[in-house]
Amino acid sequence: MTCGRPFASSIGLCWPALTRDHPRRPLRSRAFGHNRAMMRTANRPLSSSTRLFELPCSERVRTMMRFECLAHRLEALMEETSEHAHLEWLRVQFELYDLLSTRSDIKHELLQELERQRQQLARFQGEPGVALEKLEEVLSQVNHLHERLADAPTRMGPHLAEIDFLTALKGRSSIPAGACPFDMPVLYAWLLRAPEQRQANMHEWLDHLRPILSAARLSLRLIREVADPTSQIAEEGRFEMNPNGRQARLIRVWVESDRELICDMSANKFTVAVRFRTINQLLQPETLSEPVPFQIALCEF
Structure with a gap:
């Protein structure tokens, strides 16, 4: 999966597909367990036949992975230029709104998670064997996302109601074949726009959700990489x-x-x-x- 304009672009992160890991620069730390590499997990050489499976062991991690899964799908569909891909993008976005409606506390949960990880990372400053430059880079990313998320609205879902087009389409999405041209002429007028125009609309519609998506993905990155297989x-x-x-x-x-x-x-x-x-x-x-x-x-x- 390629990331054209990743949700975490503001902190310089681009994320792998769910079944692949990609190399990252290691951060070595004795504090993580006798000079183990924080990110060695992601550095292990993988062939095209390697498969990765994951099991979340807490509700918080499970929820973050659900957001991550939807973000991967949105990114892949947004990079496409076909009308069918962008129509599917709208459906996946509605899944994201539905997930938000079931987890109204997600902002508070993510702020707690980022703060917990920030405190744990800060303990490694000054430890022998720690790549201080890399540690400070990661801490800067955590601090930046914590600030962005803290400034974001507490309730993200109501933004949908501000866009009549999306509200009408979501109402029809629960009806089998409810978004046919005779039902939603505005939708098909939008699909006839140039792909670049549709992509610009999609980026705009996701702007207010990027702090949540980026925070979930950064938290998962840290959880994944501070472990040795x-x-x-x-x-x-x-x-x-x-x-x-x-x-x-x-x-x-x-x-x-x-x-x-x-x-x-x-x-x-x-x-x-x-x-x-x-x-x-x-x-x-x-x-x-x-x-x-x-x-x-x-x-x-």
Whole structure:
């Protein structure tokens, strides 16, 4: 996935697709565990056959990942120029508004998360082995987004009501085939505009949501990158481990395979369980009989 004008552009971040990781410059810190690399997870070499699976272990992380998922889709669709892609972009935007309506406390949650991460990062200043320049860069990004989010309106959803076109279209979106040309002539007039004009409208309609989307993605980036993966083997596709008291907020699993694998994960304070299965031509899961080498990271930051 390419990022033409990423939501986090103001802090210089561009984000990977959900099934890929891209290299980042490491920040080494003894404080993160005997000179481990904060961002080494994202630096691991991946081939085209590598698959990444993730399991959020808290409601806050799960919500942030939902926002991230919608942001990825919006970015990809916005970069397209076809009418169908931009019509789908509108539908995904309505999903985003629906998600906001169910999480009216999201701004408060994200402010708490950024503040928590800021305090944790600040503890590493002056620690031996820390790449101070990189640490200050990350802290600057966190501070900047915290300020932007604090200045944003408490309730984001009502912005939709200010745009008659979007309000009318959202009302029709719940009706099967409710946005046909004879139902929404204004919509089809908009779709006939030049792609650049439509893209400018889409950027404008998302402006007020960018602080939330950027904050969620930066928080997830830090959670993901302050963790080291370990190599394991799932015998007959199954694996269990004792987290030894570690409270993972997110579990990440990488597997090298040309097969169509799916990964089921579960976690509690006593056990982390991973199960790999393949799918047949009818998209039905099937058990595995052979061992599956993989890597796993318990992200606690």
